Amino acid sequence: MLCALLVLALVLQDRLVAVLDVPVLRTASTVFVAVCVQAMPFLVLGVLISGAIAAFVPTGALRRLLPAKPALAVPVAGVAGVALPGCECASVPVARRLMQQGVAPAAALAFLLAAPAVNPIVLVSTAVAFRDAPLMVPARFVGSLLTAVVMGWLWTRFGKAGWIAERALRRLPERTGTSRWAVFAETARHDLVEAGGFLVLGGLFAAVFNVVVPAAWLEALGAQLLLGVLVMALLAVVLALCSEADAFVAVSMTALPLLPRLVFLVVGPAVDVKLVALQAGAFGRSFAARFAPVTFVVAVLSALAAGVVFL
Amino acid sequence: MRRETQNVLLVLLGGALLKLAFSGTYLRYVKESLQPWLVATGAVMILLAVVAIVRDLRRGPTVKDTEDTGHTEDTGHAGRSPWMLLLPVLAVFLISPPALGADTVNRSDRNAAQEAKPGNGFAPLPADQVVPLTLGEFVTRTAWDDSGSLNDRNVRLTGFVVRKDGRTYLARLMISCCAADASPVKVLAAGRDLGGLPDDQWVEATGRVVPGSATRDNAYVPTFTITGVTPITPPEDPYEG
Numbered sequence: 064m065l066c067a068l069l070v071l072a073l074v075l076q077d078r079l080v081a082v083l084d085v086p087v088l089r090t091a092s093t094v095f096v097a098v099c100v101q102a103m104p105f106l107v108l109g110v111l112i113s114g115a116i117a118a119f120v121p122t123g124a125l126r127r128l129l130p131a132k133p134a135l136a137v138p139v140a141g142v143a144g145v146a147l148p149g150c151e152c153a154s155v156p157v158a159r160r161l162m163q164q165g166v167a168p169a170a171a172l173a174f175l176l177a178a179p180a181v182n183p184i185v186l187v188s189t190a191v192a193f194r195d196a197p198l199m200v201p202a203r204f205v206g207s208l209l210t211a212v213v214m215g216w217l218w219t220r221f222g223k224a225g226w227i228a229e230r231a232l233r234r235l236p237e238r239t240g241t242s243r244w245a246v247f248a249e250t251a252r253h254d255l256v257e258a259g260g261f262l263v264l265g266g267l268f269a270a271v272f273n274v275v276v277p278a279a280w281l282e283a284l285g286a287q288l289l290l291g292v293l294v295m296a297l298l299a300v301v302l303a304l305c306s307e308a309d310a311f312v313a314v315s316m317t318a319l320p321l322l323p324r325l326v327f328l329v330v331g332p333a334v335d336v337k338l339v340a341l342q343a344g345a346f347g348r349s350f351a352a353r354f355a356p357v358t359f360v361v362a363v364l365s366a367l368a369a370g371v372v373f374l
Numbered sequence: 375m376r377r378e379t380q381n382v383l384l385v386l387l388g389g390a391l392l393k394l395a396f397s398g399t400y401l402r403y404v405k406e407s408l409q410p411w412l413v414a415t416g417a418v419m420i421l422l423a424v425v426a427i428v429r430d431l432r433r434g435p436t437v438k439d440t441e442d443t444g445h446t447e448d449t450g451h452a453g454r455s456p457w458m459l460l461l462p463v464l465a466v467f468l469i470s471p472p473a474l475g476a477d478t479v480n481r482s483d484r485n486a487a488q489e490a491k492p493g494n495g496f497a498p499l500p501a502d503q504v505v506p507l508t509l510g511e512f513v514t515r516t517a518w519d520d521s522g523s524l525n526d527r528n529v530r531l532t533g534f535v536v537r538k539d540g541r542t543y544l545a546r547l548m549i550s551c552c553a554a555d556a557s558p559v560k561v562l563a564a565g566r567d568l569g570g571l572p573d574d575q576w577v578e579a580t581g582r583v584v585p586g587s588a589t590r591d592n593a594y595v596p597t598f599t600i601t602g603v604t605p606i607t608p609p610e611d612p613y614e615g
Contacts, residue, residue, distance in 0.1 A: 097403035099554035260455030308551025
């Protein structure tokens, strides 16, 4: 099957290149490869951490580290996101591994949302980008953490374990006789193959939106605050920029006031097309269909709240 | 999807990343600083696949079969998603998409360099006869440097030709992470007819700024009076950082 596909692609190479020789398609294919290439190192970092947790951390150890009460475990897990330097692609496999290790789903989800936005690398790049508006950094930190904690609490209150695909929660069978390194390599490989496919899917969406959404809209928006907030929130979802770069994009949108740009920074790492594809892969479609829209609303509101306080 | 196929796909994808990193084509998509990470990522992918292949071979067919049933169950739901990994592999090896160019510049009316901080002050330009400047720095100075440090100075800019609404620009793209966040920076070409040069043709142009031509109304796109122009091959890193 694979061989057949490869031979077919080789045979049709010239035709394929000719078809793609339209400016729009060339741009889209470049953006597609760029998103994939940019995200792969972070995904690999994530699956290696995930594999290491599976192989070397005893089941239940992480759960014992967190407070027993979910209401308390959620904010602790959110703040723990500071420790995972990387963008959102790394946090999905790690969050899933946390669930499999017995961490309460609410806490794992809070970690999932917080990690890409509150880690030091992202905060420093935000500070560098917004040299003239240093309050963007605490505003982003608080807005993102608030999003993560509120989502964790909402999950504690309303979430149903049944929405998460069974495969995401299944404990790893205790393999006696297999070395830990073998477990590590096999888990990392398995996570990589599975999440990688969804990452590519997300990259495809991002590339399509990148050429379809007219960037010229933005310039016309000007000072219409409410519209600006909405459009920036949607733009964060469809552009799927990595959280280390989005601040530089936001700072260049000088036509807009700071608040819509803060919304862009808070929504992006919590919910974007690439991330939704990864979540659908890791936790199942029925989970992603519920989780992503609610996260979107909560992230916008959290960003507005943080903006009112800091900006 | 069969385990063997997954491993082959991983090797191909890892190979694609290594090819990008070592051939220098990665600069079309991401920043230079990512290169060591791409090498490491490609190596890890191939290593994970090879470890799995070797272990499968060693264990022989009987053990592998039981293992396999466990895995088909595991990947049954996500089933076809790993096939997507083939797309970037094909894109890199067969299509090898070019660096972004005129098409991306014309998708936005923004001029990226305008945001640099007016308050920070500008270092004096070197006293050379012709000062080489990046397009980003040139545009920033024309927009924000009130001291007029560029007036009556000959500068050399490197960029590609872009046309829109009957006007000709010299442009370049700035990226901060990957090509998905590219934003254009451009100057309006005047003085010399660039009609013979196609879109996306890279040039080195010498000339002077028209003082006061970068205004809020034209999104801070300055006019550049060109006195000399040389077509060049595209630079290794097509973007400005």
